[in-house]
Every structure is written in structure tokens, then in C-alpha cells.
Amino acid sequence: MDKQLAVEKEHITVRKKVSLYTAAVLLLAVLAASMTLSIMIGPVPIHPVTVWEIALSKTLPLEAFITPDWSVAEENIVWNLRFPRVLLAIIAGAGLAVIGTAIQALVRNSLADPYILGVSSGASVGATLVILFGAFSIFGPYALVTAAFLGSLLSMILVFFLAQVGGKISTVRLLLAGIAVSMILSAVTSFIVISAPQEEGIKTAMFWMMGSLSGAKWTFIPIPAAVTLIGFLFLWSQYRSLNILLMGEEAAVTLGIRLEHFRKLLIVVTALLTGVIVSVCGSIGFVGLMVPHIVRLVMGSDHRTVLPISALVGAIFLVWADICARTVISPEEMPIGIVTALCGGPFFLWLLRRSAYSFGGEK
Amino acid sequence: MNISVKNVTSCIGGREILKDIELRVHSGEFVGIIGPNGSGKSTLLKNIYRVLKPDAGVIELEGKDIFKLPSRKVAQNVAVVSQDTPSLFDFDVAEIVSMGRTPHKKFLEADSRKDRDIVYECLEKVGMAKYVHTTFSSLSGGEKQRVMIARALAQEAKVLVLDEPTNHLDIHHQLQILNLARELNVTVAAALHDLNIAAYYCDFIYVMNQGEIVEAGKPLDVLTKGMLRRVFQVEADVMIHPVTNKVHITYLPDGLVSRPELAASR
Numbered sequence A: 001m002d003k004q005l006a007v008e009k010e011h012i013t014v015r016k017k018v019s020l021y022t023a024a025v026l027l028l029a030v031l032a033a034s035m036t037l038s039i040m041i042g043p044v045p046i047h048p049v050t051v052w053e054i055a056l057s058k059t060l061p062l063e064a065f066i067t068p069d070w071s072v073a074e075e076n077i078v079w080n081l082r083f084p085r086v087l088l089a090i091i092a093g094a095g096l097a098v099i100g101t102a103i104q105a106l107v108r109n110s111l112a113d114p115y116i117l118g119v120s121s122g123a124s125v126g127a128t129l130v131i132l133f134g135a136f137s138i139f140g141p142y143a144l145v146t147a148a149f150l151g152s153l154l155s156m157i158l159v160f161f162l163a164q165v166g167g168k169i170s171t172v173r174l175l176l177a178g179i180a181v182s183m184i185l186s187a188v189t190s191f192i193v194i195s196a197p198q199e200e201g202i203k204t205a206m207f208w209m210m211g212s213l214s215g216a217k218w219t220f221i222p223i224p225a226a227v228t229l230i231g232f233l234f235l236w237s238q239y240r241s242l243n244i245l246l247m248g249e250e251a252a253v254t255l256g257i258r259l260e261h262f263r264k265l266l267i268v269v270t271a272l273l274t275g276v277i278v279s280v281c282g283s284i285g286f287v288g289l290m291v292p293h294i295v296r297l298v299m300g301s302d303h304r305t306v307l308p309i310s311a312l313v314g315a316i317f318l319v320w321a322d323i324c325a326r327t328v329i330s331p332e333e334m335p336i337g338i339v340t341a342l343c344g345g346p347f348f349l350w351l352l353r354r355s356a357y358s359f360g361g362e363k
Numbered sequence B: 001m002n003i004s005v006k007n008v009t010s011c012i013g014g015r016e017i018l019k020d021i022e023l024r025v026h027s028g029e030f031v032g033i034i035g036p037n038g039s040g041k042s043t044l045l046k047n048i049y050r051v052l053k054p055d056a057g058v059i060e061l062e063g064k065d066i067f068k069l070p071s072r073k074v075a076q077n078v079a080v081v082s083q084d085t086p087s088l089f090d091f092d093v094a095e096i097v098s099m100g101r102t103p104h105k106k107f108l109e110a111d112s113r114k115d116r117d118i119v120y121e122c123l124e125k126v127g128m129a130k131y132v133h134t135t136f137s138s139l140s141g142g143e144k145q146r147v148m149i150a151r152a153l154a155q156e157a158k159v160l161v162l163d164e165p166t167n168h169l170d171i172h173h174q175l176q177i178l179n180l181a182r183e184l185n186v187t188v189a190a191a192l193h194d195l196n197i198a199a200y201y202c203d204f205i206y207v208m209n210q211g212e213i214v215e216a217g218k219p220l221d222v223l224t225k226g227m228l229r230r231v232f233q234v235e236a237d238v239m240i241h242p243v244t245n246k247v248h249i250t251y252l253p254d255g256l257v258s259r260p261e262l263a264a265s266r
């Protein structure tokens, strides 16, 4: 009997850890493979070895070891077009999945997604103004990104203040204020679009609003990459508090979480992260809603595991969604948001029908 | 560790739920709070564990205002078993109990061997060790309650605040949990609904009615026929039980008392 207890005790130590590490290693391998595939595929197919040879020769001083057997055009395609694009997919996918996880804990609502705070509709207003009327032209090539980010920041601040009652954040108000502000700003965006002078601009604006990685450039990578990484590390460091937040307000207070402080911090961090991601690739739906649920279904709810695994799954999912977006109707391209919704929706419904997963509610 | 509740008034939605409450829990004492439904027991305890802030008065832990102490510090010293046991998302039992270790963990500090041992021991104490990896939401009400108690134990606090900690438990586990609380030699403040249990375990009892403390004293002095009639509206027979040497109450089912003065004031 004692022996059996000892074995079970050992289980507390071992079980989760193994599954986190194995899952992480496995998913990293899948991510690397998906990334390679994504760069290979396109109007000009590239050999996988060439993909990494180009990458290595671009990043490391390896002229002595790698003799270029590829054309300048190929190098250009791989390094200047496909690499930033797949990296943006990884950043956005990982970022949105992580934000979704944190926001679901924050509002204790399984339907919450990164856009619940009105961030994406705010960004859309800014972006459409730039695309259709050339506003913010003083920012040059960064006009779109800047305007979108400012829009998301403003709507987030608005929602944040609407959600406060007597200095405290009410999560129900947060949800409702987010929905209301989103609806208003979406209407504003639609108004801007229909009063736009040019056909081409409308198409671009629509494309951007549905989410798109087609504008990816190297210059757009560092800031979102850094912000996403820092945001992820911050949230991961708070995994205990996030777990406790899911247990409810009383548990949080009695276990020593500074509830109001922590909630505000979470809102600011997630909103900034969303703002940065949305401003480079529009609002890509479903990732932030769906990925955390899938991960919880398989790995349990502990945020120590859920956050990193969600980041990896989100990244892989978006890399594949982008592959579909580029290839299905090639040479045309469709907004990635269509792909994520079309793949994600049915999968989510299937998940919904499974009784083994409670979605954070009663079974 | 002692708790002092001084002149505490608490309002919810404009209604005064607690009126000028005075209460002391001395170090090492087991203090019970009894009273009919809606008398304000939970509200009082919520003020003590800082989910509600008193509108007037102060609550002190070792002479220091609990709202001026750092949250983590309070959580290291005061553990709570409250009435809401949310079954949100699928945590397993070990994960829930581990949360009790949080106040003792520094930033980025991982769970140590010691933490895991504590978690396991606490689960053993409440008889839930074989459920370590069961998902919390699949447990019965009483089992959930025992897990929440294990979480509070894992906090290793010197004060336990319990809000009807045994209301879902069968009699064996009721006694097990309260024996446990008594044997830990910690300070306990508990709202209890079973008056015989209160009589058996409490060193001191506060009786609440309509947001006020109407009586306070040792079980023998407080649990009287008169009090039961006035506060709980029941006729009962009260005696000293020959085996336990504690107060024992036998309710007389035909003796429900109506309170005309209440009916008039509503």
C-alpha cells in the first residue's frame, strides 16, 4: 500500500512535466517542418535544403561552407518574401493563442477571444483611414501600422474605462463594453469604406480587415516579435495567478492575488499585444478562441502548460492557414481570416459536441 | 494569531447587512458563528477574508488592519474555505490543492518536492489522496468540499476561516474535518449550521441575527432554550450529554415558533 502511495506521489512530480516537454518538443518539430513547407510552396517551388541554405547564408557568416546554387530571384523570394511572411504567421498565431488563453482566464468566459476588448475594430478604423484616404502619411511606410495601433489603443482605453465601476473592473461590464465599442467602431469602419472614393482601396481595406499576411516585410517583424515574446514570458511567469483567476474572485483574494491590480495588468498587456499584432496583419479570427480550448482539452487547464503549448499550436495552425490561403485559389490569394474560420469553425463545433470537455462550464 | 473585528458595518446594495459587529478570535481558539439563514454569517466572514471591505470599522490580524497588510502576507496567515466552489475549467485535484501553495511561492519559483509532499499530505488528511489526478469537476459536492479544505490546509496558515465547511459532508467526514481543524492547533473562525457540532467543537460562540451579534459566550451559556426560541424560532430540549459532557440539543418538531414582531416589521 505504502509503495503504491509512493508511486502515486511520484506521479504528481512527473506526469505533467513529461507531457509538457514531450509536447513542446514534438510541436517544435512540427512547426519547423510546417515552416519549411510553407517557404517551399508557391508559384516558384523551392527545394527544402535550399530554403535553409539561404536562411543560414543570410544569417551566419558561412560563405566558406555554403556555395550558392540558387538564383538571385530564388534568394529574393525565399528571404524577402516568404521568410518574413511565415515568421509573421508564427508570431501572430502564437501571440493570438496566448492572448486568447489569458483573456479567457481574465473574464472567466470560454467565449472570449483577443478581440473582446474592441481592439480589432479600433484598429480597423485607423487602418481603413490610411488605406482609403492616405491619412497619417507623415509616418511613411509605417502609416498603416501606426494608425491601426493607435486605433486599437484608443478603443481599448475606452473599453477599459467603461468597464470600471468605482475603481474596480467588472468582468461582465468588460465583456459588454467590449462588444458595444466593437459594434460602434465596426459601423464607423463600414461608413468609411462605403464613402471611400476608390475601388482598389476598398478591396485592400476588406482584405486587411479579414486578416492578411500578404504585406509581410522584414521591417514589420522585430517589434511584433519582441512584443509577443515579452508578453508571452510575462503571462507565463504569472501562470499561478492565471490558474487561480479561473477559480474565481474569492479564491484569488484569499490566495493573496492583488485582484484589481492583476486584472488591470492583464488587460493592458493583452490589449497592447493584440494591438501590435492586429496592426501588422489585421484581425485574424478564431485562432485566439479555438486554440486555447483545444490545448486545454488535451493538456488540462494548468497555465504553465497551456500557455506555451497554445503558442506552438497557434503558430502551427496559422502557418497552415496561410499555406491554404495562398494555394487554394492561386494565383489569387484569399484573406487568411476566411481560412481560419472555415477550418476552425467546424472543428470548434465538433469540439462543442464532445461531452468530455466542459468549456469551463457545467458538463 | 488573533483576529479582532471592531465596530464593523457592511452594506450591500444600500442595505445594511452587518450592523456594528464586535468579535474577537483569540490565538488558538475555535470560534463558531451561528445564526439563521441570511443573518449575515457569510458576509461577516467575507469581510474577514477581504472579499468585502467594511463600510465602517476595522478588522485586525494581530492588531494590524488587514486591508493595510500586503495580500500575500495575509494569504500566508489566513486560509479560507468559502461556500463557492466553482467548477470552472478542468483542473485536477492536485492542481487545485497546489494553488494553496501560491502565497508561499516567490516570483518564478517552481513547485518544489516539499510543496508536492505538502499537497499530498493534505489530500491524505481529508481522505482524498486517491483522487490526486481526478478532474475536480467530476467529484461529488462533498468530495469537492474536502478538496477545498485540503487546499486551505496546504496554505499552512495559522488562521482558518471556514464558511459552513461541512454542509455537503456526510457525518463521518464532518467529524473528520472538524477534528482535523481542532488538532491543527490553529485559530479557527467558522460559520456552522449544525448547532450540536458547534456545541462540541467551539470554545466560544457568537450568535448572529439580522446582521447583529445578539449573544456571545461559551457553548453552555449561549446554547439555551431561550436563545433557540428567540433566534432560531424552534422549541428544543437542551441538556448536557452524559458521554460527551457537551451541550446537546434535541429539537422538538412540533415546536416551531413564529415571530410576530418580525412579520410586522417586514
Ligand SMILES: Nc1ncnc2c1ncn2[C@@H]1O[C@H](COP(=O)(O)OP(=O)(O)O)[C@@H](O)[C@H]1O
Pocket (backbone or CB within 6 Å): B012, B013, B017, B035, B036, B037, B038, B039, B040, B041, B042, B043, B044
Ligand atoms: N451579493 C448580495 N447582494 C445583496 N444582498 C446580499 C448579498 N449577499 C448577501 N446578501 C444579503 O445579506 C444577508 C446576509 O447574507 P449572508 O451573510 O449570506 O447570510 P448567512 O451566511 O448568515 O446565511 C441576506 O439577507 C442576504 O440576502
Ligand SMILES: [Mg+2]
Pocket (backbone or CB within 6 Å): B041, B042, B043, B083, B163, B191
Ligand atoms: Mg452563509
